[in-house]
């Protein structure tokens with residue numbers, strides 16, 4: 001069953017340099033217990049897409065379309081109603097716990113915040129729940145470490161605490177934005193393993209935002225490839241890796257170590273200056289006149305496999 005349905009989502013705002021079209025006509029579904037990865041290069045709009053679901057964008061941002069969570073449009077809820085969703089129904093795990101955690105509050109106080117807010121637990125019960133959560137994300141000596149501050153935790157341990165904070169209210173959906181970026185390879189692998197386990201045990205769905213295809217391959221059931229503001233390919237994880245269709249997806253895969261390390265020629269357009277027609281046309285070796293003038297629509301090329309490219313028209 002669909003847990004989250006994004007329909008015709010557009011997110012844009014004005015900056016000093018012009019209008020930033022961060023998300024353009026995005027449609028996506030996440031089913032119960034599923035993990036969907038949004039992959040793309042830095043600056044393609046994927047973080048803004050994640051933040052728009054929880055309505056965490058600044059007030060000058062315009063968001064159009066529908067974000068249906070359990071059938072209810074989050075864009076139509078009041079701020080009070082949204083507060084009841086954040087952390088309880090949908091939680092976010094951020095990229096860099098050191099900058100998203102408060103340095104003057106203990107880990108225990110911060111991890112307890114969502115349960116105190118949503119489940120109205122007193123201090124003692126909240127602390128017990130936090131210790132239990134820290135234990136479940138394999139933080140050693142949780143009853144001691146609960147009283148420590150973020151700077152006393154290593155990067156990997158902080159990320160575990162961040163995951164504990166995200167899961168403490170047993171949300172139905174986690175939005176994880178680059179949860180392993182900045183960690184060394186061994187710790188990264190441990191965090192991926194941990195996330196796999198907690199998702200399996202809890203049945204929580206996840207929207208994973210990442211530029212790291214290796215992490216996406218480990219954690220996701222489905223992948224949506226984003227190229228400045230729009231989804232250009234969507235498929236199950238196996239098809240994305242074994243049978244990629246969009247020239248950008250193929251180029252992205254070919255640029256990886258172990259798959260040729262061949263960079264895509266040219267650079268990604270900025271979200272202020274997105275080309276007309278197919279946004280990939282200035283970099284695509286298959287581009288024709290039509291690609292320059294007409295925007296391709298998503299075309300079904302296989303079971304649950306969609307691609308935005310005229311080659312499959």
Ligand code: SF4
Pocket residue numbers: 246247248278279280281282284285286287288291296308309310311
């Ligand atoms: Fe390339 Fe044209 Fe397909 Fe865009 S629509 S990816 S330019 S072939």
